[in-house]
Amino acid sequence: MTNEIKTGRRSFIKRTWKWLGIAALAELTIFTFGMLRQGKKNDDKLNANLMDAGGVEDFPINSVTADRVNRYFLIRLEDGGFLALSIICSHLGCSVLWNKEKEQFLCPCHSSAFDKFGDVMNSPAPRALDYFPVIIESGKVLVDLSKKIQRRGFDKKQISYAI
Amino acid sequence: MNVNSDLGKHTRPIYNLILHLHPKKVKASTLRFKLSFGLGGMSALLVVVQIFTGLLLKFHYVPNPEGAYNSILAINENLLFGKLAHNIHYWSAILLLWITFLHMLRVFFTGAYRKPRQATWTFGVLLLILVVLSNFTGYLLPWDQLSYWAVTVSTSILDYVPLIGSTAREALLGGQDVAGGTLSNFFNLHTGIIPLLLLALMVHHFWQIRKAGGLIVSEEEKDSPLVDTQPNLVARELVVSLVLIAFILLLGVLFDAPLRERANPFFSPNPAKAPWYFMGLQELLIHFHPFFAVVVIPIILFAGIFYLPYFKLKDGVQGIWFISQKGRETGKISAIAGFIFTIIFILLSEALPDPESILPGNFSIITTGLIPFIFVVVSIYFFMKIIQRKFSINRSEYIQSLFIILIASYSVLSLVGISFRGEGMSLIWPWLL
Numbered sequence: 290m291t292n293e294i295k296t297g298r299r300s301f302i303k304r305t306w307k308w309l310g311i312a313a314l315a316e317l318t319i320f321t322f323g324m325l326r327q328g329k330k331n332d333d334k335l336n337a338n339l340m341d342a343g344g345v346e347d348f349p350i351n352s353v354t355a356d357r358v359n360r361y362f363l364i365r366l367e368d369g370g371f372l373a374l375s376i377i378c379s380h381l382g383c384s385v386l387w388n389k390e391k392e393q394f395l396c397p398c399h400s401s402a403f404d405k406f407g408d409v410m411n412s413p414a415p416r417a418l419d420y421f422p423v424i425i426e427s428g429k430v431l432v433d434l435s436k437k438i439q440r441r442g443f444d445k446k447q448i449s450y451a452i
Numbered sequence: 453m454n455v456n457s458d459l460g461k462h463t464r465p466i467y468n469l470i471l472h473l474h475p476k477k478v479k480a481s482t483l484r485f486k487l488s489f490g491l492g493g494m495s496a497l498l499v500v501v502q503i504f505t506g507l508l509l510k511f512h513y514v515p516n517p518e519g520a521y522n523s524i525l526a527i528n529e530n531l532l533f534g535k536l537a538h539n540i541h542y543w544s545a546i547l548l549l550w551i552t553f554l555h556m557l558r559v560f561f562t563g564a565y566r567k568p569r570q571a572t573w574t575f576g577v578l579l580l581i582l583v584v585l586s587n588f589t590g591y592l593l594p595w596d597q598l599s600y601w602a603v604t605v606s607t608s609i610l611d612y613v614p615l616i617g618s619t620a621r622e623a624l625l626g627g628q629d630v631a632g633g634t635l636s637n638f639f640n641l642h643t644g645i646i647p648l649l650l651l652a653l654m655v656h657h658f659w660q661i662r663k664a665g666g667l668i669v670s671e672e673e674k675d676s677p678l679v680d681t682q683p684n685l686v687a688r689e690l691v692v693s694l695v696l697i698a699f700i701l702l703l704g705v706l707f708d709a710p711l712r713e714r715a716n717p718f719f720s721p722n723p724a725k726a727p728w729y730f731m732g733l734q735e736l737l738i739h740f741h742p743f744f745a746v747v748v749i750p751i752i753l754f755a756g757i758f759y760l761p762y763f764k765l766k767d768g769v770q771g772i773w774f775i776s777q778k779g780r781e782t783g784k785i786s787a788i789a790g791f792i793f794t795i796i797f798i799l800l801s802e803a804l805p806d807p808e809s810i811l812p813g814n815f816s817i818i819t820t821g822l823i824p825f826i827f828v829v830v831s832i833y834f835f836m837k838i839i840q841r842k843f844s845i846n847r848s849e850y851i852q853s854l855f856i857i858l859i860a861s862y863s864v865l866s867l868v869g870i871s872f873r874g875e876g877m878s879l880i881w882p883w884l885l
Contacts, residue, residue, distance in 0.1 A: 322623050357718045382608035383720035397722035400876030
């Protein structure tokens, strides 16, 4: 009889150890993933990473300018509006290139194509190119590199105009 | 008692070490080379080779984007035997992946995953996954155009996993893109975490095999006489090891590890391909909606692989290649069918018009996902039905045939992805590549 009580207590303790072990493993996993993510996520509002791309007049109407270091294209549309598109293809992350003749962004990896608004012209890309908000302040074009925004397709709201 | 009597004073410690891995006596029938082909032992030896060459390379490698590529050049050009160590590390990494994969096939086809060896199978699969991860994290380290874009493409595949995909990708890359954070993450995983896990699981794997009574043997050979491990097994292992080491040295001397231009995030090469062992997955992405290619199909496959030892089987056939004569015949037919069916599927998917242009909008998960998936599942189901009726196979032979079809399909997908895809991932003959 005393044996039964003993095994009851023992199995309880064993079970406790097992669950504690599982909990410890889960904590360790979360801890590890937390460490793998480098740095703290920036508060978007506090730390806008505004990139000074140049004066409004530096960009001729209907032009595409590449910033190779920060990996975006700055597009000046026919109506004078600005649009900043990410260089990274939405399919598998290759860098797209601007083709002047076709007026398209072409991905060399898997032949996705995008028009100058970043909309998909040719699959396999599943969605339009990501864009960065553009802010125009006292004649300067500022690209907010801290906010890379995903979208299904182009919308007029994504264009910024100099007043 | 006097097992050691015929050994000299100096060889005794080595023998004692071997006895930590092997029992004193083994069944004579397990010594047959064609039973196991020594693949498990070869894998273990290759891990040792990788640790040895890896530790040497680590003295000179610089794990940041500014220095990585130049340090590889310096290892290759300025260092005595540096290039050889680099080449050996490269070739034995590829061999390790091949041999552990073949080892898994051997275990499957000799039924060595069955009771009481279920957990040995599970740990073996985990070890194979670690070997793949080890290969993959090492792939980035040279920081050339090949490695940079291969890692970019294959980690972008993660983005297609709903809910957790992009978070997992960002954690792995240490940021949005492949950059300095990625290199430091991968370097640490490659030289620290993965090798440690690998060694720990290996020790466990060996212990499990020994606990199950050594290598698998068939019912008939179960009572074969016991022979001394030294010299019967040890001598055989020594021969296999020396041949393997000689082969790696030869590869390392004759063929250099590839190194392209330094990584340039602005220019993607055309085409950009994942490492060769992920090319089957990238090829699958061409034919299926990402949700099916990256989530549904891999989950089903991995569930099957991990559940494999727990299927209820009436026959307990172990230690016989391909179960039975019937198993061999149906296996051959299944392999051929898997090859042909996959090739037809790829050509069909290439020839048919893009469903997006017929049914635009949000239906692509159905047109390029569900419909082809059901088509594949139904074709396999009916093929298996015919095989079952014609050969009246039992459950284990059924599972074997299914497994062979899947292996054949992945082989074709990989082969097409690696050798038959040119610019813009369009189909092309390999000699035009």
